[in-house]
Amino acid sequence: MKKIVLAILLLALSLTTGAARNNRPVSSFAIIIDQASYNACKAEIDAYKAVLDTEGLPAVIVSGNWQTPDQVKARILKLYKSKPRLEGIVLVGEIPVARVLGAQHFTTAFKMNQNRFPWNECSVPSDRFYDCFDLKFNYIKQDSLSSSWHYYWLSEEGMQQLRPTIYSARIKVPDDLCDGDNDRRFGLLRAYLQKVVAAHKEKNPFDKLIHFAGEGYNSDCLTAWRQYALVFGEYFPQAFASASGNTFLNFRQDPVIKYMLYDQIQRPGTDLLAFYEHGAPDTQYINGDYPAQTFKENIAWLKHLLREQYKRHKKPEDQQEFIKTNCDTYHLDTAMFHPDTLAAYAVRDSIDEADRYIVLEDLKKLKPGARVVMFNACYNGSFHEDGYVAGSYLFVPGSLTVTAQGNTVNVLQDKVADQLIGYMGMGIRLGFWQKEVATLESHMLGDPTFCFTADEKDEEWNRSLAAGAPEAYWRGYLQAPEPMKRAMALKQLKGMGCMTSAGLEDVFMRDPSFIVRMQAFLLSSSFADEHTKAIIMSGFSDPYENIRRQACIMAGKMGCNDFIEPLKSLQAGAYEAQRVQYAAQTALQVFDPALVGGGVKLANPTLDEAGIRYLRNNPQHFRIPELLGFLADAAQPADLRVVMAEALGWFNNSAQRMQIATALEEQLGQKGLPRTLQAEMVKTVKRLKNN
Numbered sequence: 001m002k003k004i005v006l007a008i009l010l011l012a013l014s015l016t017t018g019a020a021r022n023n024r025p026v027s028s029f030a031i032i033i034d035q036a037s038y039n040a041c042k043a044e045i046d047a048y049k050a051v052l053d054t055e056g057l058p059a060v061i062v063s064g065n066w067q068t069p070d071q072v073k074a075r076i077l078k079l080y081k082s083k084p085r086l087e088g089i090v091l092v093g094e095i096p097v098a099r100v101l102g103a104q105h106f107t108t109a110f111k112m113n114q115n116r117f118p119w120n121e122c123s124v125p126s127d128r129f130y131d132c133f134d135l136k137f138n139y140i141k142q143d144s145l146s147s148s149w150h151y152y153w154l155s156e157e158g159m160q161q162l163r164p165t166i167y168s169a170r171i172k173v174p175d176d177l178c179d180g181d182n183d184r185r186f187g188l189l190r191a192y193l194q195k196v197v198a199a200h201k202e203k204n205p206f207d208k209l210i211h212f213a214g215e216g217y218n219s220d221c222l223t224a225w226r227q228y229a230l231v232f233g234e235y236f237p238q239a240f241a242s243a244s245g246n247t248f249l250n251f252r253q254d255p256v257i258k259y260m261l262y263d264q265i266q267r268p269g270t271d272l273l274a275f276y277e278h279g280a281p282d283t284q285y286i287n288g289d290y291p292a293q294t295f296k297e298n299i300a301w302l303k304h305l306l307r308e309q310y311k312r313h314k315k316p317e318d319q320q321e322f323i324k325t326n327c328d329t330y331h332l333d334t335a336m337f338h339p340d341t342l343a344a345y346a347v348r349d350s351i352d353e354a355d356r357y358i359v360l361e362d363l364k365k366l367k368p369g370a371r372v373v374m375f376n377a378c379y380n381g382s383f384h385e386d387g388y389v390a391g392s393y394l395f396v397p398g399s400l401t402v403t404a405q406g407n408t409v410n411v412l413q414d415k416v417a418d419q420l421i422g423y424m425g426m427g428i429r430l431g432f433w434q435k436e437v438a439t440l441e442s443h444m445l446g447d448p449t450f451c452f453t454a455d456e457k458d459e460e461w462n463r464s465l466a467a468g469a470p471e472a473y474w475r476g477y478l479q480a481p482e483p484m485k486r487a488m489a490l491k492q493l494k495g496m497g498c499m500t501s502a503g504l505e506d507v508f509m510r511d512p513s514f515i516v517r518m519q520a521f522l523l524s525s526s527f528a529d530e531h532t533k534a535i536i537m538s539g540f541s542d543p544y545e546n547i548r549r550q551a552c553i554m555a556g557k558m559g560c561n562d563f564i565e566p567l568k569s570l571q572a573g574a575y576e577a578q579r580v581q582y583a584a585q586t587a588l589q590v591f592d593p594a595l596v597g598g599g600v601k602l603a604n605p606t607l608d609e610a611g612i613r614y615l616r617n618n619p620q621h622f623r624i625p626e627l628l629g630f631l632a633d634a635a636q637p638a639d640l641r642v643v644m645a646e647a648l649g650w651f652n653n654s655a656q657r658m659q660i661a662t663a664l665e666e667q668l669g670q671k672g673l674p675r676t677l678q679a680e681m682v683k684t685v686k687r688l689k690n691n
Helices: 002-021 035-040 042-054 069-080 182-201 222-235 258-265 295-310 316-330 339-354 389-395 421-426 430-436 458-467 471-479 483-495 501-510 514-524 530-539 545-558 561-573 578-588 609-614 621-632 638-651 657-668 675-688
Strands: 027-034 059-064 085-092 097-101 137-142 149-154 167-171 209-213 246-250 272-276 278-280 283-285 357-359 372-376 403-407 442-446
Touching: 027 035, 027 042, 027 069, 027 458, 035 042, 035 059, 035 182, 042 059, 042 182, 059 069, 069 085, 085 430, 085 458, 097 137, 167 182, 167 430, 182 389, 209 222, 209 258, 222 246, 222 421, 222 483, 222 514, 222 545, 222 578, 246 258, 258 357, 295 316, 295 339, 339 357, 372 389, 389 403, 389 442, 421 430, 421 458, 421 483, 430 442, 430 458, 471 483, 483 501, 483 514, 501 514, 501 530, 514 530, 514 545, 530 545, 530 561, 545 561, 545 578, 561 578, 609 638, 621 638, 621 657, 638 657, 638 675, 657 675
Parallel strands: 027 059, 027 085, 085 167, 097 149, 167 442, 209 246, 209 272, 272 372, 372 403
Antiparallel strands: 137 149, 278 283, 283 357, 403 442
């Protein structure tokens, strides 16, 4: 053991001092900006570059009149080939937006039908176009109304996994804050950049966080919510040294909690403000229906909801049907829908509705105090919209926020949003965290190079993540006393191909840490073998609620019949863990109803478009021979065979995934396959083989 420790120390010493002695940075950073923004903010951009240079991260400024994403990507690739190697980029101002189609397997939840909806609705605005060099895209066209939007189709020629080569972020002033006035826009951008430079110069250890759980999210389960403190305590132990270092709020604490949140949002000195909520580009959904305490309050709130619903009906015949149905159902007087009555309640109803949400107009009045804000929510990171929530936190005058993370489309609420978030407390640049957990929709907004002040190892961590470190270096940290270091080591070793499924099972079974076991669990899913199965079986009874939840989800994705009985037990008895119970119920739908029993029927049995698309979130493993037969049948409509080929890609965690891949490879050897079908089958084979 002493020899191993000595070897690790020597490796660390070489990483932290070798390059420093020779003044050789191991990586670089690019600031990519449109020419107009650079002309207006040159002093501030130059100051941003200078502070990064001082920190040992040489930065290059690349300005231009960018017309297409391909033009920007070409410059990024050229920079990456130079030395020191590029570790990340920030896109400042008006940089073209790639809207991606044919890549919904990279999202957590977004599955809109690309054949039936307009492209501006069913595509995903994503900067994975810029930071995932192994992905290949086919250009389709420029949007006819928004000239900065460009549509791309994910090609089968590239990788079908998200493994960002570099990290990226966007610095974009929302249009709604400047009303089309460029002087105002550039003024906000200058103020933001000045704030960023000042933040880089301060000493600020991570020791204060605020966590808010909104209505209708997985925080509805109090078991899940009460364990957030345990999990974040492992990520950020320094924030739990005193009671003032951490605050955990739940929407239940006040029927109108937004005003309490205003105080928390504006608390100076906050390092991380984490929102777990539902969202829209311009809205944070905070409270749900009013929690009435008396019969009178219940009736009053019912009438409020009915008045709000009534407004949605515009045709007189629809209005009359709505009035009759609801008045008959709830034994109400039809006079409540008289125009005079509606007018009398209009102001009160408007206030009641507004009290449930935080919208952009609210944020204009606030001065956010957190350096970093995370939005585990749908759409709050929609930088392509005229106004977006994350942008308001970054750019409203007086805000102290320098970095945010959010999503451009909807996001799965059961994803592990906090995965490896402890990077922040270790003094690691925020972009490295984003790089580890990227999905098609997730984006870092603001400065990705910001890092909190940490111990003497922060430079070592950044160098190790930027330039890479040998296997022995990371293996040494598997024995570290700090859970976050062990979790980070697991992630790095798996990425290097140096962690087996058996090794992950060993870690999962013996490590006492919630976050380490979660990391081992997540990393094991790509193997889908007997060790993954053992982890899932153990995960059903793990003390960490989210591991139990993820075990149910992964059981459905893997599809071993041995999972049926444990899932049935959780569905029937896990009343104290609502999300676990829901995940178990959902997972059981992918198994053979004859084995599940209890009168369960096969969901969506017909192999029409809707039935095939259903398989993407519900891989019915027992039907695989039938599905492969449908795909091979040349008599089936060509468009449905393409949909089937794509759906089979969602069996990438199935215990039968390699059999599916083999069958598709045999079919690909046949002559006369339609080009679109062939391309989709190639993508699916790569997905099944984790390529």
